[in-house]
Structure formats: C-alpha cells, structure tokens
Amino acid sequence: MTDVRTERSGPVGWITLDRPQAINALTHEMVRTIAETLDGWATDDSVGMVVLTGSGERGLCAGGDVRAIHDDAKAGGDATAAFWRDEYRLNALIDRYPKPYLAVMDGLVMGGGVGVSGHASHRVVTERTRIAMPETGIGFVPDVGGTWLLARASGELGTHAALTGAQLGAGDAVAMGLADWFVPTDRVPALLAALGDTRTTGPDLAEQVGHLLAHLAEPAPEPTLGPSRWWIDRCYAEPTAEAIVAALAASGVQDAEDTAKTIGERSPTCVKVALESLRRARRMTSLEQALDQEFRVSLRCVAAPDMVEGIRAQVVDKDRTPRWDPAVLEQVDDQLVASYFAPLTGAEELGLEDGR
Template sequence: MSITVLTSAYRLRSLCRLQRIQGHMMSTQVETDVLLEKMGRAGVITMNRPKVLNALNLTMIQKIYLQLKKWEQDSETDLVIIKGAGGKAFCAGGDIRVITEAAKAGDSLAEVFFREEYILNNTIGAYKKPYIAVIDGITMGGGVGVSVHGRFRVATEKTMFAMPETAIGLFPDVGGGYFLPRLQGKLGLFLGLTGFRLKGRDVHRAGVATHFVESKKIPDLEKELVNLKSPSAEDVSRVLDSYQNQSSLDSEKPFVLEKHISDINRLFSSSSVEGIMQNLKADGSEFAKKQAETLSKMSPTSLKITYKQLQAGADLSLSDVLVMEYRLSQACMRGFDFFEGVRAVLVDRDQNPKWNPSTLEEVSDQIVDQCFSSLGQKDLTF
C-alpha cells in the first residue's frame, strides 16, 4: 500500500473521529466540566469538577482533544496551559466508578473511554506547541496522562503524585509504561508496583515534574506565560526556570526516597515479581518490610501485568506503549480483579479485596501473556 493511500486513510479516520466526537458532544448537556479559554495568545484548559477532584469523564476527554487539535493549527495560539479548578486537585484520575458500572452492564463506554483517553495522551505527547501542565494538587491516574507527556510539568508544594492502580486491579496506564521505566534506576517500577505517593518538591526531584514553583506564585507565572509573544519552548523554559529559582520552599529537605534509592535499585532488580517479594522479605529492613506488606495487598494479576508492561515499555515509543496498554485495559475489563478492587476501595470501602487468583504463584505466564494479546480490528490505532 502506498504512503499516499495510508496517509489518506489516516486523515479520513481522524476526520471521522472528530465528527463522531462533535456529534456526541452536541447531544450532551454538560457545559462546564472543562473550561476552554483563550487568554492572549495562550489556550487555557481548566478541568472543572472540583467536587470529584476534577476526575476525567468521556466528555472532558473529547472536549480537550478537539480543542488541542484546533489550537495546534491556530496561528493565533502559541502555547497551551492545563490546570485544575478548586485548589485541591489537578486531576485525581478517570471516572472509574462510571466505567465500572458501564463495563458490568456490557456498555461500550469501557472500550470508548480508554480508547479516547489514550488518543488524547498520545496527542499531548506529540504536541507541536509548548504544553504546560500546572499540577497543583492531587495528580493521579488520568491526571498523570494529561500532564506527564507534555513538554512542561510544574509541581507545587500542594502536588501529590501517585499511580495507585495495582490496588484496584488495574495497572499504571495512560502511558505509565512509557514514562515510569524512564525514571532513574528502578524508581518507576517501585512507584508503579507500590503506588507510593510523592509530594511537593519530590515530584520534581523524581523527574515526574520538570519544574517546582510555590503555589502562591502560580497566578503570576500563568500571567507571564499568557503574555509571552510568539514564544519558543526555550522562552517558556526560561520563564519557568526563573519562577523555580524564586521558589526556595522545602529546598533544604532531602528527597523523601534519597536514602532508599540504592535499596530500591537492588531490591526491585529481579526477573519476576516473586523475585522482588523474595528480595524484600530476605532484606529484613523496615523499608523492605513496609514494601513487602504493601505489595501483598495489591492484585497479584495487576502486579505481574505491571511488571511486564514496564519492562516492555522501556523500549517502545509512547504510541506503541498506548496500543499495548489499550489491550491491557480491555483484559482488565474482561477480568475479575478490577471490579473487586473498585468495590473494595471506592464503593464499599472495606479495603479488603478478595483477589482471584489470590497469590502471585497462581498467576501463570499464560494468564499474563493473554492480557497482552492483539485485539485484532479492535486494537487502538492513531
């Protein structure tokens, strides 16, 4: 097949997607779940569901995607800023309970949601204009997906970053398989398996954020960014650097994991999750005991999927990682642990999930490999 035919097919598919999204959005009544504004020569996206910590729903994802596409082509728009409303959260993740209910009912939302979300993540990763995520507050799951793949991520002392998906029978998706293995040493694997929470300046020190700026300085920072005239990425970087240099809060405190980094690199170096657990139990230190205890509460299937996802993702492009993660998302929708995890953590809140299989040893390589299998015509395409 010629490149011309392939390009035409790709354009047609993109056009059909845009038309489908526009049709869906015209039929929805929600107007304010995401605010899309033009300020000077900047496009500003504000996720606006503060009561649910700005959790992403399908409409928000579709609106943001469409607007990003428009601004990318617009000669009057030089950069994009994305933030969350309410002061508590940037975005705490996707609207998991809605997805769970849909999947239980056999509704296609569970297919469509992950598909559209990952397409948005890929769009952000390939965005041609400076994209600045102000991750001021809770940033988890889907909130990581709309920030971490952008060129600039600004953390504040209020930032709380985590990928806690293994606790609900899922895996660190939204491109976690791409960015986690690219953090220093085994840090990404540690964060992905345990769901460990990083806060404030530590989000920058870990390499998740590109900058740290005190929360009170954010309004001035946004104002300066909005007023930039035809900025390059270097111009944006200079502004962010200058605000970071003015932010000394907590600078004297060491990185929360500093004294454990060599332990993490040693203990999480193994060819299997079982091997990691053996390392932790044999080590005997308080830190190792704590991590072993944390992992023992997670879905064994999720732990094994996550381990393989991050191993594979280290050598893949973001778009290839997202194709892999879409397969994994649909495997989780077909499985048991995701529904049980959501029940235990978010619905009944008894924090006592009954995983099936219940041990790492019972999760065979065959079970894991099946999760990575092609979906054929239903595979994610860009």
C-alpha cells in the same frame, strides 16, 4: 454545562479541568472536549501555547471516573473501551503537540491526571504535588502512558511506584523525570498572570516561558525516596514479582518490609502484569507503542474479575477488603500474564504506532 473550561488570553489557550467535587476526575466528555480544543488550537496561528490547570484546592486531577468504569464493566458495556481509546489518543496528542503545553501539577495528580500532564512539554510541580499511579490497588495497571514514563525513571524507582501506587512528591517527580520545574504554590498565581500577559508567539514565546520559569522556579526538594534508593534498586531488579516481594521482606529494612506487605495487598494478577508492562515498555522506542500495549492490557483488565472487585472494595463499598482472583502471586502463572499482552483482533487495536 461542561466540566472543562477553555478560554483565550492573547496567544495563550487556557484549559481548566472544572470538576472540583471529584478532584477533576476525567469523564469521556472531558477527554473529548480537551482533544477537540487542542486540535483546533494546533492549527490556529494566534494560539502560541496551552496551559492546563485544575479548579479547586485539592488537585489537578484524581484520574478517571472509576465508578463509571465499574458500572460499565459490571454491565458488560463498551463505554470504557471507547473512553480509553479517546483518552490514550489524547495522551499521544499532548506528547507530540506542536506548541508549548504547560501543565500545573499542583495537588493530587493520579492516573488519568498523569496522562494529561506528564506528557506536556513544560511540567510544573509544587510542594503540594502528590503524583501516583495507584492502579494495582483497584485491579488495574498503570496506563495513559504511565508505563512509558515510569519505565524511564532512574533505576527501579518507576517499578516501585507502579507496583505499590506510592505517592510521589515534587522532589521525587523531578528526580524521576515526571516533572521539569518546581514552583512554590505561592508563586503559581504570578506564573499564570505573567503567562496571561504574554503577547509574543512562535519560538520567542517558548523562550519567554523558559525565562519565566527559570525566574520563578526553585531547586526541587530532595526526593523522599532518595534514602531508599539502594534497596529499591536492589530488590526490584529481581526477575519475578515473587522474588521482588521475597527480597523486600528479607532486606532487614523496615520500609522495605512494609513495602512487601503493601504489594501483598494489591491485585496479584495486576502486580505481575504491571511488572511485565514496565519491562516491555523499557524496550520500546515511542509513547505510541506503550499506549498501544496499554490499550490491550486495559481491555483485558476490565474483562477480568479483579477490576470490578477492586473498585468495589476501594470506591463503591469502601470496605477496603478486595477478594482477588487468583488470591496470591504464586497462583498467577506466566500463561495468564502473557494473555494480557496478546494482540487484539483487527479494528479493536488502538493502532497509534500505525498512525490510526
């Protein structure tokens, strides 16, 4: 039994993540099924568009199966690297998909869930949407193209989201360029039903979807980070992670001071690597470049002690007291950070920019 349901209704191909007990967290098999389905539909003239949804009431997708990653890392296996290689290729496929791809980002959308929805051509959020890239809390950094998306958010909002793992509502998602349309939850069934009744294909279908969304969508709510924008832009513009935390702590704003404490609880190494990842991604010209970089960084993370320890503390033992190594930002030197971005050897590279 697969954890992804695929079906056809007229010119619409439906992909439903169907692992509700785990908030549809992605497994390698699920990634392969989605990729194979999309590859087949891309050249099938009878398929005009793709719609992605998640089963259950809790969310579209809570990310990847981090417990499996934890177990593989502890055993020194290579299953995680194989999973990421296929997952990042799927993210790139979605970004360049030749047909409309509509993702309903209802409920929780975290980590890998952003990867299968945030690169879609049509991204729908609801009042229940909570988007997050919480990787620094488990000894990891934003991946699945998350650095590309967050680096292009207005001002320093993406940096704030990357370093803290803050959950973003619909208003923030739209304002930051992570989503396009706000459709209230009670209108989502009507949206899906109308898509299922569609019979046109080609450019006419894309135009029809646009009209349908315009009819059912409402103006997005005000971004919850709006009132905090001034101190976010000011503090996160500092040159180093240490300077960012110091600026937050000295801001005289309670929310900013609390944010400094939050960052202090994250993996110091991953906070610094995440910051460098975003700043490098800002200079890139394609998602493929960012994914290639993320693959290098991800492999270095899984080989480092903080990822196993972070997942242990947050997911396995749930004691919420990770013992990071190094323990504080000041102990993470520039040479260690740079090592996460060093090229891999030959065939180990993801190589999306080279067309692999």
